Amino acid sequence: MTELTRRIPSGGGWYGVFAERDPDGLRACFDGTEILPWDIVDSLLQDAGEPGGGPFALRGRTLYAAATGAHDRRPGGAEALTERRELMERERRYADSRARELGDRLRAAPAPGPDETARLEHDLAWTRDDHARATARVADLTARLARLGERGEGGATPGPPPAPARRRPRGARYAWLDSGAEDQGPAAAPAPVPVLPTGGAAPRGARFGGAPQPGRPGGAAVPGGADPAVLSQADAAEAGRAAANAVYALQRLRARGRSGEAHALLCEALNGPPARLPALAGELHRAGLGADWSILLWEAASLPPGRLAAVAGALADAGRAADCDQLLRQGVARPVEELAGACAALRAEGHHREAHALLTAFVRVRAPEDAARLAAEDPRGLAPRLLEAARAVSAARESDLLHALRVAGLVGA
Structure with a gap:
């Protein structure tokens, strides 16, 4: 890495992007405590003007294979690779869903204005890059797991991806897992990730595998049926x-x-x-x-709808209204099917102020046509509440939404 970065002109390129977005992660790779993903190495080769099939790149691949092999053979290496692959697979699915959503908004009628189009195109370009990198990393991590399995190294033979049977993790970093699920031998395979509505965004982050349980928006396993x-x-x-x-x-x-x-x-x-x-x-x-x-x-903000509502409600109940509102504002980019579910879950738990805040943030930043699509999920319940939220934003926004609802046949002329 040191030799490669010395060849990169200062002041830009992918190296500058990575240094700005994750300086701590880049430093850890230089220190040898983390392995730089190969897709980033490939981008740095582009910065340095080195051809992908050239001698320097081929030497880099040989060194990379040796470094990953030594790193992965450490105790717990297989488990760490499996967790990282789960993370990257969820990132890939989220980026794929996000790219579809941005594409739909660019093709929407009426077309967005020039400023909004430029912003959407910028976001779409970065989302496609995120998707390509996550896809490449899933493939790389899968290959590394396969090599460990072939050699019988790393303390475990990898199984298929998101269902390995393993003991419950212990220690401070896992303190947030439910305290009732103590380690009592090999655990059952985790519940499959629920199928989201068409166009739904996959959750981001490390692990959101548990499906919400029926009748409880949060989906958390709480002993005794407690709230x-x-x-x-x-x-x-x-x-x-x-x-x-x-x-x-x-x-x-x-x-x-x-x-x-x-x-x-x-x-x-x-x-x-x-x-x-x-x-x-x-x-x-x-x-x-x-x-x-x-x-x-x-x-x-990217949690499944019921759990998003549960988190927002917990913050509101604890007096953290500003955090609750920030969470809901960040969640309004989600597909309308999921937002309808989140609103229903909030109302079912008595969090009417938070449901109103979510709808207000939605009509403030999303197009009236999107609001009409949201209203179509529950016309009797959502159409009047969306109009109320639009009225709180401005008279013009209420008028635009009313027109969109009439065009969609959700309100009378």
Whole structure:
């Protein structure tokens, strides 16, 4: 890597992009604690003007294979590769869904204005790059797992991808998993990821594999049928301890430049009871890690609809209205089918203010035609609430939405 980066002209190219987007991760690769994905190495070769089939690139491939082999043979290597592949597969699916959504918005009638078109085209280009890189990394990680399996190394033989039978992880970084699911030998294969509605966006982040359970929007396994958004005094104390442990582990990972594992730790919080999240928010801010809380909210915006509603409700119940509103604003880019589900879940739990905030953010940033499509999911329930939300934005926005609803045949002339 050092030899390669010396050949790159300073002041731009992909190297500048990577250094800006993930400086800690890049530093960890230079330090040897992480392996740079090959698609990034390939981009750096382009920066250096080296042909992909040239002697320098071929030598780089040989060194890369040796480095990954040594890295993957360490204790726990197979498990780490499996987790990373799960992450990349979810990133690939999210990018694919996001690219379809952006393409639909570019082709929408009436066409977006020139400024909006330029922004959408910019976002689409980056989303396609994300998809290509995630696809390449899934293939690379699969090949590395296969090599470990052939050699019988790494302590495990990999099975098929997202269903390996393994013990429940322990320790501070996994403190957000439900405390009732103690390690009692090999665990059953995880529940399959639920099939989302057509055009639905796959969740982002490290692990969102658990399907929401019927009748409970959060989908968290809460003993005794208790409300997952409410903590008892004992549970609140446990949440505080778990938050302190998680923040301590996060600080250590950040100090070592292990940004990928730090991100995975944050995403673990979204797998546990939503009512624990306010404690984590407070602990992160006290530790000066407010930026990590913002990252967690960004990840939460892509959760399945019911769980998104559960997280928003937990934040609202804990008095974190600003965080709740930020989460809902970030979630309005989702397909309308999912947003309809999130609104229904919020109303079912009595969070009418939060449902109104979600719809207000939606009509503020999405086209009136999108709002009409959302209303079509539940005309009697959503059409009047969308008009109310548009009225809170402006009279012009209400008029535009009313016209779109009339064209869609959802309200009378």
